[in-house]
Amino acid sequence: MESLPTADVSLLTKIAQRDQSALSALYDRYAKIIYAIAFKSLQSVEESEEVVLDVFAQVWRIAERYDTQKGRVDTWLFTLARSRILDRLRKLQRTSPANTLSMDAAEIQPKADNVNLFEEVVIAERRSRVMTAIKNLPTEQKLVIELAYYQGLTQSQIATKTGISLGTVKTRIRLGLNKLKSILNSEQDW
Structure with a gap:
C-alpha cells in the first residue's frame, strides 16, 4: 500500500x-x-x-x-x-476592523453530508497535537504566532500592535515555528 x-x-x-x-x-x-x-x-x-x-x-x-x-x-x-x-x-x-479572532474560539465542527469518521478522528488528533504544541511555546512566541496565523496580521502589524521591534517579531515567529516543527516531528517519531 x-x-x-x-x-x-x-x-x-x-x-x-x-x-x-x-x-x-x-x-x-x-x-x-x-x-x-x-x-x-x-x-x-x-x-x-x-x-x-x-x-x-x-x-x-x-x-x-x-x-x-x-x-x-x-x-x-x-x-x-x-x-x-x-x-x-x-x-x-x-x-x-472591530472583528477580533482568537485561538480560544469554539472547537471547529466541519460541516459535511458524508462524514468519514476515520478522517474526522485524524483531523481532531492533528488539531489537538498542534494546539498542545502551541500551548507549550514560550508566551512571547505563542503571542506572535497567534497574531500571525489566527488573526492574519503581518509582521509589521504585529510589531505595531505589540510595541515589539520588527526584528524581534520576526525572530520570535521563526523560533516559535522551529520549536513547533521540532515538537511535532518528535511526536511523529514515537
Whole structure:
C-alpha cells in the first residue's frame, strides 16, 4: 500500500496532467481539514468554504509547480490555504476592523453530508497535537504566532500592535515555528 505522502505526490502528478479524478481524490482527502483551519481563523462558513474552493482551484492551475524537494504535499496545501485565509482576513479587517479572532474560539465542527469518521478522528488528533504544541511555546512566541496565523496580521502589524521591534517579531515567529516543527516531528517519531 502506498504511503500517504507518496500517494499525494502521485495525485498531484496526475492533476498536473489534468486528471479530474485525482483532483477529486485530493479534495476528498484534504478539504475538511482545510475548511477546519479556515473556519478557525475566519469564523464564517461561507468564507471558509470559499477558501477551500480557492485552494483547490489553485491546485488545479499550478499542480505542476509542486516540488517534492521543498516539502510534503499536505504542507504545500496548508501553505496555499494559509495564504488564502490571510487574504480573506485582511479583506474582512478592512471592512470590519472591530472583528477580533482568537485561538480560544469554539472547537471547529466541519460541516459535511458524508462524514468519514476515520478522517474526522485524524483531523481532531492533528488539531489537538498542534494546539498542545502551541500551548507549550514560550508566551512571547505563542503571542506572535497567534497574531500571525489566527488573526492574519503581518509582521509589521504585529510589531505595531505589540510595541515589539520588527526584528524581534520576526525572530520570535521563526523560533516559535522551529520549536513547533521540532515538537511535532518528535511526536511523529514515537
